[in-house]
Amino acid sequence: MTETRADRFARELAELKIPDPAAGRGSLWLRIGAGLMVSGPALAVLAYFLAHNTSDPLAQRDAVVLALVGVALSVVGAALFVRYSLTGVLRFWMARQSYDLDQLGERLSQSRIPLDDDAAAPVR
Template sequence: MTSVPVPASRADRFVRELAELKIPDPAAARSTLWLRLGGLLMTAGLVLSGLAFPLAHATDSSLAQGDALALGLGGIAATVVGGALFLRYSLTNFLRFWLARQSFELDRLGERFGDRAGAVQTVPPVSEGGSRNGAAPTPR
């Protein structure tokens, strides 16, 4: 018995061709590094700000309180920057997945409806007189 091969979808062919290339994605490691750095910076900033509060209240010296306040503001800044990095790279990973899914769904719809989904309606060109049907323009 001979089996008839089933034609692969575009998504299957794309995945197979990517696997055949065996090229690692250098941006994936960099994205993970920035994501982890953002999470670490956000956590370290929260801890630093939390430690600065008791330091500022533990002394009557205005110089020590000023140092603790500066440390606390630095922690808040690190938290904001870390949160922005974490949010940016988290959304990048999510939107990359979303885009791949949308592409796959569009491909699947194209296979389901055939050429009708990809058909483009053409509009007849406008003649010199300004009419689409080729008739002479009416005088004003």
């Protein structure tokens, strides 16, 4: 029975023991990062309105701190989102590179083209 290229690729992925991203916590961290990116600016906008609706300097300073916390949350959320987005892409890119290099190695070993000794010598 001949194995299709897709079946062989799936079998070789299983042999590499690459964890399934759906089974891990990566998707959870990805959603947390997206949530922080949304809630950070919302918190900063809320703090802006809190600071401008009062004349008490103490309340305004509290609102400024709250706005800075919102900015920090959005930066952390963006870092989490980018990190876990790239993890999924790079995991399968690496598996694909491994598969392509294996295919190239098989093609080269099947062709058995002998290397000429003169071809490896530097040109003078």
